[in-house]
Amino acid sequence: MPEQQNHATDEPLRLMAVHAHPDDESSKGAATTARYVAEGVEVLVVTCTGGERGDVLNPQYGPLDPEHMGEIRRAEMAAAAAALGVRQQWLGFVDSGLPEGDPLPPLPDGCFALVPLEEATAPLVEAVRAFRPHVITTYDPSGGYPHPDHVMCHRVSVEAFAAAGDPQRYPGLGEPWTPLKLYYNHGFSLARLRALHEALVEAGRESPFGDWIESRVAREIPERQVTTTIRCEQYFPARDDALRAHATQIDPDGFFFAIPRSVEAAQWPTEEFELAESRVPTTLPEDDLFAGVR
Numbered sequence: 001m002p003e004q005q006n007h008a009t010d011e012p013l014r015l016m017a018v019h020a021h022p023d024d025e026s027s028k029g030a031a032t033t034a035r036y037v038a039e040g041v042e043v044l045v046v047t048c049t050g051g052e053r054g055d056v057l058n059p060q061y062g063p064l065d066p067e068h069m070g071e072i073r074r075a076e077m078a079a080a081a082a083a084l085g086v087r088q089q090w091l092g093f094v095d096s097g098l099p100e101g102d103p104l105p106p107l108p109d110g111c112f113a114l115v116p117l118e119e120a121t122a123p124l125v126e127a128v129r130a131f132r133p134h135v136i137t138t139y140d141p142s143g144g145y146p147h148p149d150h151v152m153c154h155r156v157s158v159e160a161f162a163a164a165g166d167p168q169r170y171p172g173l174g175e176p177w178t179p180l181k182l183y184y185n186h187g188f189s190l191a192r193l194r195a196l197h198e199a200l201v202e203a204g205r206e207s208p209f210g211d212w213i214e215s216r217v218a219r220e221i222p223e224r225q226v227t228t229t230i231r232c233e234q235y236f237p238a239r240d241d242a243l244r245a246h247a248t249q250i251d252p253d254g255f256f257f258a259i260p261r262s263v264e265a266a267q268w269p270t271e272e273f274e275l276a277e278s279r280v281p282t283t284l285p286e287d288d289l290f291a292g293v294r
């Protein structure tokens, strides 16, 4: 495929995907990043934390020494980045863990979600000024999932999008650079869950999505707006390889792999995004994250 250029400057287009933990880049928007890589866009995944407090979710693994979790996850991340074809950079913060219980326990000292906003954003501003992305993706204000690191990932991304181009802010962290568009990833929307569930039931297979749909409806979580739909079923195999690369974190018999890929490609061949901010004119709905930039 031809190299895609930003005609205004003749530079290659650049996409930065900001994520909370290693594995999030493989479960949210992964096929989209693989597609843009294949089309000649430079893609950098930025991972805020080392995922040190992740639970082992693959029953094929026994309990792992928490001391080694960071190291294991770095190796898994490198394999996932290779599967997607993206570059990847760590911001170096420590995973806050997912607090569980009633009442919720306090967050551990020094974790990402407790770092003051400006301090937490500084390395991302530096990364934006070094990589100079035209488009940044992150999570919606709820985090898309109630993990304190996902909410914090949203906050630092919004702050970096606002500040990276301003020479008065975050001085000493590189030449200012103004990214043009900011998007929120959509993971499993209710519409996507329902489509996959119905396809599985119709095919006479067991669906893991029924209870999920019920609890989502019961909790009355408002659905986010879809502004941008990216066709990417050709890159589902790359996404699946990236998911499997996070071997301790992803159950190969779990819901990610419950739907036969041919059925998925026919029912839901896309990934969805919500345009949060744009500094270029664009017309919604879009089918390209670089609409208005090219």
Ligand SMILES: [Zn+2]
Binding pocket: 020, 021, 024, 147, 150
């Ligand atoms: Zn995460």
